[in-house]
Amino acid sequence: MATPPPSKRQKREEYRRKIQSEHGTSVKMPQKKFFRQRAHANPFSDHQLDYPLSPAHMDWSLHYPAFVNPNPSATNLAGARKLVKDVEVVDIGCGFGGLMVGLAPLLPETLMVGEYIVSRHLHISEYKNAKGRTTGMEIRTQVLEYLHSRIQALRTQQQNLKQKASNPQDTAEASTQSKDTNEPAAAAASALEDNKNTENNDDEPALTTIMPGNYENITAIRSNTMKFLPNFFGRHQLSKIFICFPDPHFKARKHKARIISESLNAEYAYVLRPSGLLYTITDVEEYHHWILRHFHFQSDDEAEAQSTGQTVSSHAPGIKDLWERVSDAELEADPCVRVMKFETEESKKVSRNNGNKYVAVFRRKADPEWPA
Amino acid sequence: MAQFQHPFQCLRYVARQPAGLSDVFIGSAGKNIYVYAAASGQRLDVWPQNVDTSAEKTDAASTTQDQCPPEKRRKISPGSEEQKNGESKQALSPTWSNIPIVVTSSDGKYVVAVTAEDKSVRVFSLGEDSQMQQLSSRVLPKRPSALVLTHDDQTIVCADKFGDAYSFPLIPSGEYIKDHAQVKPYQPAATSLTVHTKRNLESLEQQLRQAELSKRAEEKPALNFEHQAILGHVSLLTDLISVTLPAGSPSSRARSYILTADRDEHIRVSRGVPQAHVIEQYCLGHTSFISKLCVPSWAPQKLISGGGDNFLLLWNWIEGQALQTVPLADASQTSEVSVHDIWDISLIPSAGATEPVRVILVGLEGYVSVVDQKYVSASNGENRSSQLLCYTLDNESLNLQDTIQLSGNVLDVVGIDSRGLILVSVDTVREPDSTHSWKSAPSSPQTLLESFRVNLGPDSLKWVPVEDSMAVKINAEGTASFPTILEEKLKREFDDALYSLGNLRKKKGEE
Numbered sequence: 001m002a003t004p005p006p007s008k009r010q011k012r013e014e015y016r017r018k019i020q021s022e023h024g025t026s027v028k029m030p031q032k033k034f035f036r037q038r039a040h041a042n043p044f045s046d047h048q049l050d051y052p053l054s055p056a057h058m059d060w061s062l063h064y065p066a067f068v069n070p071n072p073s074a075t076n077l078a079g080a081r082k083l084v085k086d087v088e089v090v091d092i093g094c095g096f097g098g099l100m101v102g103l104a105p106l107l108p109e110t111l112m113v114g115e116y117i118v119s120r121h122l123h124i125s126e127y128k129n130a131k132g133r134t135t136g137m138e139i140r141t142q143v144l145e146y147l148h149s150r151i152q153a154l155r156t157q158q159q160n161l162k163q164k165a166s167n168p169q170d171t172a173e174a175s176t177q178s179k180d181t182n183e184p185a186a187a188a189a190s191a192l193e194d195n196k197n198t199e200n201n202d203d204e205p206a207l208t209t210i211m212p213g214n215y216e217n218i219t220a221i222r223s224n225t226m227k228f229l230p231n232f233f234g235r236h237q238l239s240k241i242f243i244c245f246p247d248p249h250f251k252a253r254k255h256k257a258r259i260i261s262e263s264l265n266a267e268y269a270y271v272l273r274p275s276g277l278l279y280t281i282t283d284v285e286e287y288h289h290w291i292l293r294h295f296h297f298q299s300d301d302e303a304e305a306q307s308t309g310q311t312v313s314s315h316a317p318g319i320k321d322l323w324e325r326v327s328d329a330e331l332e333a334d335p336c337v338r339v340m341k342f343e344t345e346e347s348k349k350v351s352r353n354n355g356n357k358y359v360a361v362f363r364r365k366a367d368p369e370w371p372a
Numbered sequence: 373m374a375q376f377q378h379p380f381q382c383l384r385y386v387a388r389q390p391a392g393l394s395d396v397f398i399g400s401a402g403k404n405i406y407v408y409a410a411a412s413g414q415r416l417d418v419w420p421q422n423v424d425t426s427a428e429k430t431d432a433a434s435t436t437q438d439q440c441p442p443e444k445r446r447k448i449s450p451g452s453e454e455q456k457n458g459e460s461k462q463a464l465s466p467t468w469s470n471i472p473i474v475v476t477s478s479d480g481k482y483v484v485a486v487t488a489e490d491k492s493v494r495v496f497s498l499g500e501d502s503q504m505q506q507l508s509s510r511v512l513p514k515r516p517s518a519l520v521l522t523h524d525d526q527t528i529v530c531a532d533k534f535g536d537a538y539s540f541p542l543i544p545s546g547e548y549i550k551d552h553a554q555v556k557p558y559q560p561a562a563t564s565l566t567v568h569t570k571r572n573l574e575s576l577e578q579q580l581r582q583a584e585l586s587k588r589a590e591e592k593p594a595l596n597f598e599h600q601a602i603l604g605h606v607s608l609l610t611d612l613i614s615v616t617l618p619a620g621s622p623s624s625r626a627r628s629y630i631l632t633a634d635r636d637e638h639i640r641v642s643r644g645v646p647q648a649h650v651i652e653q654y655c656l657g658h659t660s661f662i663s664k665l666c667v668p669s670w671a672p673q674k675l676i677s678g679g680g681d682n683f684l685l686l687w688n689w690i691e692g693q694a695l696q697t698v699p700l701a702d703a704s705q706t707s708e709v710s711v712h713d714i715w716d717i718s719l720i721p722s723a724g725a726t727e728p729v730r731v732i733l734v735g736l737e738g739y740v741s742v743v744d745q746k747y748v749s750a751s752n753g754e755n756r757s758s759q760l761l762c763y764t765l766d767n768e769s770l771n772l773q774d775t776i777q778l779s780g781n782v783l784d785v786v787g788i789d790s791r792g793l794i795l796v797s798v799d800t801v802r803e804p805d806s807t808h809s810w811k812s813a814p815s816s817p818q819t820l821l822e823s824f825r826v827n828l829g830p831d832s833l834k835w836v837p838v839e840d841s842m843a844v845k846i847n848a849e850g851t852a853s854f855p856t857i858l859e860e861k862l863k864r865e866f867d868d869a870l871y872s873l874g875n876l877r878k879k880k881g882e883e
Binding site: 226239266267 | 535561601604607625627647649
């Protein structure tokens with residue numbers, strides 16, 4: 001009897017084993033189709049997550065080998081090597097990491113981390129929910145595996161390119177590349193071009209230019225931000241938080257699982273430094289109004305006209321005194337907004353489907369005065 | 373037939389102001405709150421009044437020794453009360469089985485209690501005649517797990533099991549008009565722009581059709597009283613305390629803080645209402661759920677926290693800095709210990725001493741399953757739930773002084789300053805050190821309260837049992853009773869009412 005063709009799952013496993021074995025040497029980008037993951041996770045359940053006891057117990061050294069403090073005796077409370085600088089940018093719900101890959105050359109000296117609990121929502125409408133089967137550790141860590149492979153491949157590519165560029169016998173192509181590195185903006189722009197060309201392709205081709213930062217400044221962790229953000233980042237540590245195309249949790253009774261809420265906004269304010277920015281983008285208009293409402297930049301009445309979501313029963317007074325909304329003119333000039341709007345996987349998907357994109361960015365104000 | 377009596381779940385001593393009124397002692401047991409004269413231990417009031425039949429029997433039995441008949445307790449005519457509350461004490465048939473939280477205002481005029489199953493926060497006035505009269509009952513969306521009154525006694529702050537904390541006035545201003553959520557026509561938030569797959573598009577169409585057909589008129593259950601959501605954790609809130617730090621310099625004002633603890637090992641330090649959205653600090657160091665926070669009244673910069681791990685942590689909470697880890701059990705010990713409660717007790721100096729006695733008492737909740745039963749006897753000398761650990765607090769450390777052995781599990785402790793003693797509420801139903809195995813028959817006499825006095829040695833302090841006339845009288849009178857033989861399910865409910873910490877523990881390997 002002929003053996004049946006390998007199942008999808010088998011193929012996925014084989015592929016991922018191969019990737020694992022080539023870790024650190026492969027320059028080939030991992031293919032997303034082998035890393036599919038169910039769309040939703042319950043943020044309220046006790047997933048088997050690893051999280052540090054406190055920010056001073058987090059081992060970042062494996063995530064950013066290029067930024068490890070050269071002094072081996074500089075260790076944190078968990079005994080791990082310290083970095084020369086702190087992580088400053090977080091992408092909450094990073095999915096397949098498009099935002100970070102886009103941002104990495106723009107902020108080459110800034111350490112960024114993508115956080116995800118699951119990949120991105122599959123646009124499930126209100127009644128039909130994805131009944132993805134959850135089977136143990138493996139499936140849940142697929143996105144993380146993909147991300148690590150992707151970042152590793154990017155770093156390896158860059159190293160190879162650098163070696164080529166430093167080799168004088170190399171082709172003329174290499175010399176143009178080294179010129180590019182002197183102009184980070186140009187390099188970033190050309191990367192944009194690259195990405196545009198592959199807009200409809202799930203899997204990106206290898207980069208041929210040296211990018212500022214060499215992708216040494218990005219990484220990904222699996223965590224549940226809603227619960228454990230303060231375990232990873234200390235007070236006022238971050239300069240930017242991105243929340244791109246969050247799971248819309250369409251059902252009203254699932255609204256409590258949304259990543260934007262007044263109580264979570266207080267936590268974002270705790271980890272963001274004054275004048276730090278919180279970026280949001282969504283393709284669901286109702287969620288956009290929800291976001292504005294939960295930052296108190298829209299009253300319930302205003303929102304009622306447009307939205308159908310349930311009203312917030314009552315507000316913490318003054319969450320607004322921690323935030324101000326950034327003007328559209330300022331957003332125009334912010335390259336991060338462009339990356340968020342056009343370079344994340346989800347934004348590309350929304351563009352393909354002619355969806356709308358709603359952007360709202362908030363600046364963290366200084367803590368208010370104590371009541372007199 | 374011998375019957376068990378409900379142990380006291382919550383004890384409060386009310387030093388009443390203005391002076392002239394005699395102090396009272398309040399305890400919640402089962403579904404009732406009892407008020408006693410602190411001097412004599414005479415029962416002055418029971419709330420609610422129509423207790424179940426078995427309890428009434430004991431009531432009737434006890435009146436023979438009681439000077440005042442139960443009728444005397446009711447002074448306010450039910451009619452006037454009915455108008456006020458829309459429900460009378462008499463008509464009230466308790467829908468709850470226990471009263472886990474009782475708090476009193478600092479002037480002793482108000483009592484706030486949480487009734488468990490109906491999730492209600494009830495405010496009572498404690499009249500000059502020591503009668504409790506319910507002023508208001510407010511139903512919360514989830515059962516409150518902790519409740520405090522702010523420093524000025526004006527505001528109730530409570531935390532619930534969904535992770536939200538609310539504040540609302542002690543006395544409702546009465547101006548609140550229920551926000552009748554306008555019934556809006558249902559409209560799906562998803563559109564054809566956000567939904568793409570064939571199946572999802574189909575279901576969206578279906579929803580739109582459905583929306584056309586039925587203008588759904590569901591009113592969402594909202595809190596129908598004046599309140600504010602002040603903060604939230606995405607976790608179960610286990611404790612909430614309010615701390616006021618005195619002004620550091622003449623120019624600055626006293627600052628108030630709210631400290632919240634959750635099941636996911638976080639202690640959050642927020643500013644007090646109305647700035648509770650400003651998080652000042654996190655105290656991170658626990659490795660299991662946190663069950664109790666205690667800021668000693670005499671050392672407001674320090675925090676002692678305990679929970680599901682085998683240690684207490686002493687904090688400089690304003691800096692988020694752990695000062696000391698106090699082991700509670702041997703590392704080798706396999707049984708799981710949880711901190712039931714932490715009490716800060718300050719007693720006036722006894723004869724010959726100048727310094728007040730200030731101690732931290734810690735009660736534990738041991739989980740000994742039936743399988744591990746043999747362990748109970750084996751754990752001789754280890755910390756157990758029938759013991760109270762007594763620590764003194766130095767600048768930077770907690771020092772174990774003495775361990776008090778009780779006749780049963782410790783449920784609550786209250787210090788009576790004027791008498792220099794502590795009263796400990798003891799579980800009379802379950803075997804000592806077990807939260808689940810019931811005694812086959814009640815011990816006789818049933819000791820609901822035990823009292824201890826401190827004995828100061830040259831370099832240590834010891835607690836010695838004393839006889840307190842109030843405790844003796846309360847013990848003799850007892851509380852409502854219930855049969856010794858109950859269905860397993862009912863037993864389980866009784867157990868969970870007093871010992872629920874085990875449910876907070878995260879199950880290993882669970883998704």
